[in-house]
Amino acid sequence: MSGGRLPLQGLRVIAVEQYGAGPFGSLHLADLGADVIKIEDPAVGGDVGRFTPPYTTGTQPGTQAGAEDRGPDSLFFQSINRNKRSVVLDVRNPSGREVFERLVANADAVYSNLRGDVPEKLGITYRQLAHVNPRIVCCSLSGFGMSGPRRSQPGYDYLLQGLAGWMSLTGAPDGPPTKSGASLVDFAGGVTAALALLAGVHGARETGIGTDCDVSLYDTAISMLNYLAAWHLTAGHEPARTANSAHPSLVPFQNFRTADSWIVVACPKEKFWRRLVTALGEPEWGADPRFGDFAGRADHREEVLGLVQKALIARTTAEWLPLLEEHGVPCARVNTVPEALAEEHSAARGLVLEVDHPVWGRVRQVATAARVGEPRDRHRRAPALGEDNGAVLTDLCGYTPREQDALRAAGAFGTTEN
Template identity: 65%
Template sequence: MTRPLPLADVRVLAVEQYGAGPFGSVHLADLGAEIVKIEDPGTGGDVGRHTPPYAEDGDSLFFEAFNRNKRSVVLDLTDPAGREVFEELVKVSDAVYSNLRGDVPAKMRIRYEDLKHLNPAIVCCSLSGYGMTGPRSAQPGYDYLLQGLAGWMSVTGEPDGPPTKSGLSMVDYTGGIVAALSMVTAVHAARRDGVGTDCDVSLYDTAIGMLTYLATWHLNRDFEPSRTHHSAHPSLVPFQNFATADSWVVIGCAKQKFWARLVTAIGSPAWAADDRFATPAGRYANSAECLGHLEKELLTRTTAEWLAVLEPAGVPCAPINTIPQALVEEHTAARGLVVTTEHPRFGSVHQVASPVRVGDPRSQHHRAPLLGEHTAAVLGELLGTSEADYQALASRGAFGTDRSAPWISR
């Protein structure tokens, strides 16, 4: 007997757009949650549908990356008829999940206080730039801004170079995961207690929270974090990028035993016996000299030659791949990290899988939905809406100004 996916009994109304929110909910969708994506017909739906470079007529490969295994419903939440439908859906759902500016959930009346009369157990999860409280709550927040404001850029890049953002939108992505975790936790509590709540999650909180030990060092010992040469770890030596004869390699000696393995693997040159480099504290205090020796040594062979020596010796190391190289790594395939969906416009769409693993992973994935593709089906299945009722709602403007909304057979 095949077991259902772990979140198959969870239904989420997702008033989400672009990256951070959809990134959080796509993992829930992969785990079986029913993600009903509420899209604004007046704006062409989720802005991610129109994100270049690979975008055509309301579909984009950007959108595909964040919205597989979801359903799309178009609703004009500013219209009384659209709001009526939304409130009926709240009654049969576990959560309302949004990623909007911090002051918008109150304006849209999608907080717990606004919806609890419809469903006392509803969870209202808001992921915003700065949260629903505080002096920045009404400001728009984006990953790039947060990487600057939260100090991330000050520790990224070379010491003599400019502050640098991460090549990936890590505040958005981690914020999405934090929101998803918060929401699932709140749903668990609501099922236990019969009472829902708000989850006030923000990209700002996420970015500040991820400062971790750098913040602790500063708050307690006035440590001043800064950019390091070749992305070196702030305290572990050696733990950084090294140039080789043809490219780059990362070597990380997080423990003393790895240092011993490293110097043995490179042939234990005379400098390796220097008392200044014998302990982690010594290497930290004399990092310039220690790293100078290693840099010269590592330039003598190619990355492949070094990996052939270091990996069998048990030294933590890796090549610095390009993204195309990373996607064809043997381990990527072995872990099933590329999944495929079929799309009427783009054909077979390959994308990376969710790293969240609970039991056996989903065996089949469905493409991201077309705009409003499931409107009639969702209303019919969840609310018992008939074709006549559906057309009446359409004529009242529930689905936007296009009064010819088609009835989609279930």
């Protein structure tokens, strides 16, 4: 927790979520103080993210649990489910549905990341839940949305990076189409869904009437083509891969070799070009009329890049970066992931946090990026499967122990409840 009230305290989200994109979005809400209650399906052993290798522990699907087994878990699951609560519930079972609707009656939003045709099949759209809570916001994050010819198809980050054209833009010009190293469509889709959910809740609190939010990974990926799409749709431009990850129009703005590694140098403003040539000890390049503005440098791209590269490769990265920074040139080392996490600035911004875990001990992971007021200074590890059934059913739903036993006997929680 934090020393003061977190900005989303008082927001309750019932999350029928799994794997990556959905949980990443609700992680932002949970970190900011929302009560995110994960609904995990007992028929499949809970969120599939619990079984994602390589770092897993506990019971795997189809195996017998041991006496000390806390259930399935993984570092993948821990990284995107902290500060949430877990309830094992079979929402297809009539008794499970009863519990689900009681949760909805006391919530602000139902959040899901399922195929586009599944929310209606599960009965979790606004039309199907408004009788329980007219203010409920039903936010669906799916691969392709709740309408259109692909609505019933599963959608995953790799598929969307290919389908939306991202892979055609990534990698070397003479190499194969390539995905980004991080799951950017999943992560961007999750954040977009969280934004849509908050907008829906704000509207519901103003009007007393909830709504559906139809967010898709496909829409997210296409929308992020942004200026490249505008160039193509308006002027017929066809984006393509560039050497050394070069910007499609600004020169120089790309990776360059030094004597021992790689750096990024960026000149998105004219003043940065003038600073760069001064730092390189070649001020006459700034006076060359061929290189005098964005258009000229783009027209003479190969000459500009050849000159800059020849200069930079003469010294090491450790020599160049202080000199470039001293002259005010935007630049950066091309880090490995371990190097990025060890950056002094990462520590200064509090981007690495720790939680205690009964199996792994100290689990170190990265924080979410949204900052609103003072950040929370304590975090709860991601929950064990069904860890919060008792507390949620008692405190939030009002079920007595005897009523919970009856629900259990009726199959509301399947057979994997902790």
